[in-house]
Each structure stands twice: as C-alpha cells, then as structure tokens.
Amino acid sequence: MDAPLEFDVSHIRLQDRPLIVCDVDDVVLHFFAPFLAFLDGEGSEFLPRSFRLTGNIVSKTSGTALEEKDVHRLIDSFFEAQEQWQTPLDLAVDTLGEVSKEADIVFLTAMPPQFWEQRRRLLDRLGLAYPLLASLQPKGPIVRSLHASRTLPVAFIDDMAHNLHSVSEHVPDCLLINLKPDSIVHRMAPAAPAGIPEANEWSQAAALLRAHIVS
Structure with a gap:
C-alpha cells in the first residue's frame, strides 16, 4: 500500500463520534x-x-x-x-483499544513520510490498526484539517511542548495531554504550556480522555 500524501487527510473517514489524535514516538512506541x-x-x-x-x-x-x-x-x-527496535509503552495497546470503542483514533507521527510503510506494519502487528499520518510539518494545522468544523469532542496527545502549543493555537477547544516517559531527554525538554495536564502513564491519560469524551 502506498503511503498517503503528507498533507492529504481526505482518505481518513471519521465517524460521528469524538476524535483522539495521538503522537507515536515515546507516546505509543518507545523511541x-x-x-x-x-x-x-x-x-x-x-x-x-x-x-x-x-x-x-x-x-x-x-x-x-x-x-x-x-x-x-x-x-x-x-x-x-x-x-x-520499537515496542509499545505499557498499557498503550489496551488503553487505545478500550477508548476506540467510544472515539475515533488517528495517529499523527512526527516522522519522515518515507518510513510510513515500516510504521504501518509495526502498528498493525501490535494491533494498533488506526489511521496513520506521518509528517514533519506543524501538527496544529493537520489536527484542524482532521477535526474541521465538527462540534464533537477532540483530544490530542503528545510528548513535546511545541506540538501541544501548535494544536492549542489551531484547535482551541481541543483537550491536550502531555504524555511522556521519564527519559533523560524528556527531563531536559521544554515544559508544556501551563494548564496542560501531564500523564506519566496511559492509565492517567485514559482517565482524562474518558472524562472529556463523555462531557
């Protein structure tokens, strides 16, 4: 299967239910x-x-x-x-599986698009067969294109402050979750904007997502 174009989201068909856009590296897969x-x-x-x-x-x-x-x-x-090399974070597969019963999930990974097929195979093998977008461009405009004019709840999960900030600018009503592992590089990373909830594991992220989806 050919990888979708970097800015093309027309192949993603969302149902009439909440949307969760999720980063991959060090959020779903250890990087x-x-x-x-x-x-x-x-x-x-x-x-x-x-x-x-x-x-x-x-x-x-x-x-x-x-x-x-x-x-x-x-x-x-x-x-x-x-x-x-890459394996899933604890509870990532099970949590996304449970949440997918109530919401659509789209992976938005900050990775060169030429490696889309490798990541698609890996995610599929792990039981994470959700739509995948690979882009090195700012994530805010992409999430805005996905969510469009929908009035349903939308959430975005990422480990990097600049991605959370980008989405906050372009999708103001989006729930933002800063989910990141305790690594030496993350300890030195810029802090997420004030007010964005942090989650150190997927069980914490799941509680935030469920509260937002049913609100």
Whole structure:
C-alpha cells in the first residue's frame, strides 16, 4: 500500500463520534531508549548535555560530536529498522483499544513520510490498526484539517511542548495531554504550556480522555 500524501487527510473517514489524535514516538512506541541502544551499535552515544540530538551524539572512539547530516542519517536508519527496535509503552495497546470503542483514533507521527510503510506494519502487528499520518510539518494545522468544523469532542496527545502549543493555537477547544516517559531527554525538554495536564502513564491519560469524551 502506498503511503498517503503528507498533507492529504481526505482518505481518513471519521465517524460521528469524538476524535483522539495521538503522537507515536515515546507516546505509543518507545523511541529514545531503543534509539540509544541503536546508537551504541553504530559506534555512537548520546551525551545528556542538552535537549538537542545534534551536538550531543558523539563518536564513542573519538568523542567528537557528529555533524547534523550524520545525525539525520542515524535517525533515518533507525526509522528504516524501527520494526526491530520499537515496542509499545505499557498499557498503550489496551488503553487505545478500550477508548476506540467510544472515539475515533488517528495517529499523527512526527516522522519522515518515507518510513510510513515500516510504521504501518509495526502498528498493525501490535494491533494498533488506526489511521496513520506521518509528517514533519506543524501538527496544529493537520489536527484542524482532521477535526474541521465538527462540534464533537477532540483530544490530542503528545510528548513535546511545541506540538501541544501548535494544536492549542489551531484547535482551541481541543483537550491536550502531555504524555511522556521519564527519559533523560524528556527531563531536559521544554515544559508544556501551563494548564496542560501531564500523564506519566496511559492509565492517567485514559482517565482524562474518558472524562472529556463523555462531557
């Protein structure tokens, strides 16, 4: 199956019920922990000096920071092989399965679109056969296109502050949930805008979603 175009959401058919738009990396699938293991196999390591990957991924032999193009090459290689590395967060599969009985779910992953097929296979294998959009563009306009003029409840789940801020600007009535693992990179990440509820695990996110869906 060909991957859908990056900005094309016309293939997604929503039912007459609430919508949940959900990030994937470090929200549904572990990203940073397996990426560190992947780097080790490539002769590199991440030094927790700041939030950025570029400048903090170094050669294990020389200690020299990799150039930006080499960091992007490693990230692309990881996404190419993601099916061998990435596993679901605790309770992610079961929670989304339960919530999907009451709401539509769409995955919106910040990943180069050329790796859509690999992620589609991985999600399907895990029983997460919800529509998938892969884009490196701001998420707010995409969520707005999905939700359009619907008056039903809408929620957005992400681990990164800039994505939550983008959606808050474009879909003001959207419930925002900052769900993130306790990783060294997330501890250094910018804080989410004030007032956005945080969830450290899917059981907490589920309670927030159910309260919003039935409100």
